[in-house]
Amino acid sequence: MIKKEPGTVFGRRLRAARLRADIPQDTLGVKIGLDEGTASARVSRYETGVHEPPFGIAVKLAAALRIPAAYFYCEDDELADVVLVWGRLTKSERKRIKPLITEELEKAKGAG
Incomplete structure (x- = not known):
């Protein structure tokens, strides 16, 4: 095939x-509440671009895969x-890193 x-x-x-998480299409679909009989086909259509899911479904997919929807x-x-790395950080790690990112952005604005 x-x-x-x-x-x-x-x-x-x-x-x-999905491949990184090692989850089959049907399992992922069922995990987000899709009908067992159509779950694999629907996820396949999302992956191939035949259909793009509504944002609410994208959020459910992200939650099931434990990644940010962004x-x-x-x-x-x-x-x-x-975005993937940011999604794995704890709140305290994000709080510590955010000022560094902001500082780098300010430097880039000044240089540009």
């Missing part, structure tokens, strides 16, 4: 996250990686 490559950023990110929508691969 030939697998169709994702045609959208959302589909590419969803497939990558990851699905990042066009830039490096930003997507940052």
Whole structure:
């Protein structure tokens, strides 16, 4: 069986996250509340870009995969990686890192 490559950023990110989590399409679909009989086909359609899920479903997919929903929508691969890392940080780690990011942004504004 030939697998169709994702045609959208959302589909590419969803497939990558699902494979990283080692969760089959049907299991992921059922986990977010899709009907068992159509779960695999629906997730496959999201991955290939045939359909893009409503944002509420994207949030459920992200929660099931334990990643930020924003990851699905990042066009830039490096930003997507940052979003994944940010999603794994604790609140205290985020609080400590945020001023460093803000400082770097201010420096970049001054240089640009």
